[in-house]
Amino acid sequence: MPFNLLVLACFLYVAFLFTVAFVVEGRAAKGRLGWLRSPLVYTLSLSIYCTAWTFYGAVGYAARSGLEFLTIYFGPTLVFVGWWLLLRKLVRIGRQHHVTSIADLISSRYGKSNTLGVIVTVIMVVAATPYIALQLQSVVLAFGVFAAAAPDNSRPLDPAQIAVWVAVGLAAFTILFGTRNLDAREQHHGIVTAIAVEAVVKLVALLAVGSFVVWGIAGGVADVIARIDAADLAAWQVQPGRWTGLIFLSAAAVICLPRMFQVMVVENEDEGHLARASWAFPLYLMAMSLFIVPIAVVGLERMPEGSNPDMFVLTLPLAEGQGGLAMLAFLGGFSSATSMVIVESIALATMISNHVMIPLWLRLRPGAAAADDLRSVVLMARRLAIAAVLALGYGYYQVSGGSGALAAIGLIAFLGVAQVLPAMIGGIFWRGATRTGAILGLVTGLVVWAYTSFLPSFGPDAVLPARVFAEGAFGLSWLRPQGLFGTEAMDPMIHALFWSMALNALAFCAGSLLTFPGPVERLQGAAFVNVFEGAVGLQRWARGQVEPEALLAMAQRILGEEAAQALFQTAARAQGKEGFLPDPTPAFLDSLESRLSGSVGAATAHAMISQLVGRATVTVEDLMAVASESAQILEYSARLEAREAELTRTAGALREANEKLTQLSLQKDAFLSQISHELRTPMTSIRAFSEILTEGDLPPATVARYGRIIHDEAKRLTRLLDDLLDLSVLENGAVQLTVGLASLQGMIDTALTAARATRPDREFLVVRDLPSESIHLRTDADRLAQVFINLISNARKYCDAARPELRIAVRQRAGRVTIDFIDNGKGIPKDAQRVIFEKFARLSDANRAGGAGLGLAICREIMANLGGSVAYLPGQGGAAFRVTVPLRLDVLAA
């Protein structure tokens, strides 16, 4: 394998990536991304989680610690299969608030505090630097493997030189494609696609090497299983503490790593992609780790004692004479390293420029700011930051001398970024989390991490003197970096994890509980925590005293003239104005700020607008006013609701009344025709018989018969007219009552006797309870008896039972007497019950209708006059009426 060929392949590969990124950027500029915005590309871009640490280091990790390397993938797997819990919210917040980086997220959540942005940036840079150095180191090591294997060792290889070239090349690539424009949402389609391509390359390379090891060197799956079982068991042990802790750590890291946040949240095009990635990304991770154990086992068997297990992926194929495969593996490792460095440096550069360089620049040159084109300043800041990040990584590599196992550095970096976790999780799930709490937690975490994990990683006497290791800082034994508070029995890694996360979370919670958040902070907290409940309808700006022209000038400097003018024009049109200058309403200021924050971060955007608007940001009082306003609206709407319910009820009652009226009117018509008929029938017979009588010449018996008929008919007419008259008198309340003391039993007796005249042919069984009837009432006995007669007659008339029976029940309660008349017939149908007491009501069944339909109406009127009532009693097994009378009728009231 000629070394020059390797370098050439490397260059060709990089040129290929340049082309891919370039073509995609071109298509993105024309808005024709198509399948490049698919979930597949999103999932593949997530694979920057697998860096060179994974590609080379996992095998080494497995060779040293057995299955423990799996924990690095289990954490992300759990986070992604549980995406509904956390990632979904994170991505939604990122999209809604135009979040540009994880520092921006934290700063934006806690009241757009730039202090927090700076702290998070510092943590990320410190944690990422060794990690970037690690990538450079892996590339150098890989070159070294090939150089050692080359037959003509003609070119002496200088590792430092390679590292420089790699760093410079990566910086050039990143600057070229990472800072082409200040996108509103910090998206880099070209880079994302290039990374997706690299993801495929590293997967294919690792699978190829793995397949070669399993089926080329070993004799297939069964043989590999046998070899795993035969491997040295003592070295392959996992400690439960590390196992659990590392799963937690990797889960935290996959959320907090700047590069993961960049591809997962910032570069996310569509939330739906996350659903696909929820299983596709774990699948990718599984594929990546599928052959790690076989490679490690076979490598340990085959390679000479003392060879670096981190490089087995390269050295195994080389040792077996598979130059092409080794080249592929090299490109895979190269891909892992480069993609990680590119995205990491973009993410870090965004943070550094948005939270450190731009605020500093704005503070140093507040006056000149208005004149400059801020866009070029921001872009220049980004470029400088990228270069600085890579320079830092290179510097660390040089200083550390490329020593140490890859995995150890990776874990230290993981723990560093995980310090952001409490502030982040607390920020998006707990409204009570405050800025002070976040600052305290982050600083505590950073300090503890540095003291227990980062600084000791350089070794005794490098940064921390050996004395501190042995005796603790200031000679306090409970402050030993690897045995805080006397916990030296713990594994150093888990010790650092435990204490940094515990003290971080403690400081965060205590700080949050004890402090009071500012207004912007509270607004942002509500907006973040309740991101799924629609927009929080509160404005972040009070109506400002700002010239729209100044705003436009500022927006142009950040967004560019064309975009800014388009934005302002749209806003003006939405307000119904012509031209480019909308009124600076709170809503407009809000939308402008969120647009600007996509370019320079929330804190800077907020600061810039408040510079122009003055102290017009919202105050706690404003918030309270808005809240009470909305409470008033709520109350008002509740009142409206109540009123509406009342109206509905009234309308229902009216409808019912109307129905009743309609029905009555119909019945009245029917009654009129009936009464005409009733009047006419006796009249006709009277006329006919009187005509016959006037003709004379009739036997006396016939005359007497005819005379009787005429008399009967006249009586019927009179009775009918009497009834009508009686009713009208009762209704007018003009009735004369003869009130006296009377026995109820006597009245019922009278009524029963009188009612016997109705259908005398029917034998009726009357059930009475005589003792209960022995009550004396002070009332109009005749009238009451009339009611009884009517009710009993009705029963005699209408009860259709084969063995008719009438039960009379008397009860006395609280000065009132109730008399129930219950027969055993069919009763009265439900819809008729409402109208039977009406004046002209008659049940429709003509056969049963013997009277003119006045009886019950008269009863009702009588009872009203007697200070009582008569009502239909449903559910008694037959028709049942209840008469209620007062024991003593008050004459005055009558």
Added chain:
Amino acid sequence: MRRPKRALFLARAPYRRRRLRDAARLLPVLGLFLLLLPLLWAPDARMALTAGDVIYFFAVWLVLIALAAAFAPGLRGGGSGDEDED
């Protein structure tokens, strides 16, 4: 501020959708349980590696991926709207 009233009982389809979300929330818990289970197998609190362990972990991994893949289409649809947080 008071939240708007929510329906107390749901039709069959939304009910299933909510239970699917519950399942999606519980999935990482199940995963963690299965991944920590082997720690209890070890006789002396240290877990030795055998091929069986490797196969077990990859099987668990596959099951989690398959479950997540089965849940994903149903979850994607109702990603927004008011019935989200139940």
